[in-house]
Amino acid sequence: MNTLEVKNIKKTFKLSKKQQKIEKTDIKLKIAVNDLSFTAFPGEIYGLLGPNGAGKTTCLRAISTLIKPDEGDILVGGSSVVTDSFEVRKKIGFLTSELKLEDHFTPNYLYTYFSRLHNVEEDVIEERKKVLFERFGIEEFKEVKVGDLSTGMKQKTSIAISLVHNPEYIVFDEPTNGLDVLTARSVTDYLVELKESGKTVILSTHILSVVEKLCDRVGIIINGKMKISDTLENVKKTNSNNDLEEIFFNLVKEDELAGGGF
């Protein structure tokens, strides 16, 4: 029951004229995610691996309920994103570059604001704030307006804010993007801690080493389709050299030969 199940979701975007130009296509519909399924378990980190534009962010946005899948469903601890998005939002902590923080406010203010919106008790807010701010080194700049923070500082603040309600399901889209090695390390360490405390963690990345170091399970998405989804060990076994990079390249090549996702 504490799993996060993605069941055959499909998401299509209508392309505007402008987008058609950017994508250099006259196709009006873009299938971003095509019949995608996987399950993430508590106490594990699930890694979504895929090249740029594969559909990782789209999949995670659907989990977060920001967008609704055209087909299929996602069950987060039994709650459906289609019929019960409100419950889903209570359970997950979502991070993606799309979620911006308002420039005018300080990390301290925003942390409290979002905690309240998540219905966290006042004393718990302060307690958890202290822990998270120390953990990610936000303490020094907690009274500086977000607009005056560096990209990395903003990312750290976003991470802390996504965790205000101590969620059971953690869905992070490229969490170490824009972070220096030290901070990236503190983030990945924290994700490991979360998983060890029994939480379900999903993260997306196109960096192979992150997957190899962190993930218990991995799913490789190419062109909106799930090519393989299994434990890291089992995935590696499909290649004689146990080489994830090689597996990844082969899958991409295979897809290109098949003529993409269409």
Added chain:
Amino acid sequence: MKNIVTIFRKEFYRVMSDRRLIFTAILLPGLAIYIMYTFIGSAIGGEIEDITQHKMIIYTENLPTEVQNYIYTQEINPEYHIYDSAEHDELEEMILNGEVDMLIRFEETFEDDIDNLIVTGIQIYSNPGEKYSEYTYNVITNALHSYANVIGIERYGDAYYSFDMSSEIIMDEEKAAGQNFAMLLPMLIVMFLFSGAMSIGPDSIAGEKERGTIATLLVTPVKRSEIAIGKVLSLTVISMMSATSSFIGIMFSLPNLMQGAGDNLDVFIYGAWDILMLFSVLLATVFVIVGLVAALSAYAKSIKEASMLIMPFYFISMALGISTMFSGEASSELWVYFMPIYSSVNLIIAILTFDLSLTAYLITISTSLIYVAIFVYILTKLFQSEKVMFSK
């Protein structure tokens, strides 16, 4: 409910902690109105087509045919009634409430007096508080003066003859003052309520979309309706503050205005009850305006687009405010009070001229609440729509 309060407080704090926004949203309207009023001063009491087209109603005693003919040659064509001294009090009452524009009494001996070179007396009763009566007075006394000149030249070879005209003023001072306010305020009130809402609404909603901060709010377990209500409430309070600032601006610029709009601009003619009524109407109006601005801002892709979408509604509302500016009278048609904004404009006039009908008041307030409920519903739907929220 708790979430509404949380969102409200944050939205409110957003503006209150930003000096630039405090200035543009709250202080500027008052300042602008002060400056504008000081400049437009005299333009307001200006010429009014409607008045010249009005059929003057004049009661007369001993109206000499020659005078009547002379007035007719001046292209003045009033409706004459014969004066009956037994009904003098009723007539004064009718002049007071504007049903009759003027009473003019000539001496029975008018012709003889002229022949004998006696200065003859003319008694005129009018009400400068009623625009038609005031106009009638001006037109008729002018005609009489020039008639006296004509007589002088025709009969005595020079223009020295004149009448002894005495004017009785029948006026309700408060109502006259109220009318001046009624002409001035509605358009400005609508304008400044709008400008308050427009200076922050697009930024608070379309701006959040544009900057991508709305998504952060949308992934929290907050009902979309709570976001809608929280935003609308905070925008309402700030717009009301902005309107209050405009009001203060009006008060301070009154002395500058007086020159143009008569001496009857003393706010103290209104009691606490009138102010309370006015306030409740303003609040209802702000709700409607904010609801509209918020819904358009949520639909727009950017702050710029939001401002563009709001503009036509702003101009229509201004036009509604202006349309009543010269009449200075509230509409007595009931349907008017079902129309958003237009109802408020008319109701504001009704309150200012001590002419408030309870039915009109109740219709305006309740329809305004219905309109704002509809806007909040639309806003909620827009917040729920991924196409609208993430359109680029």
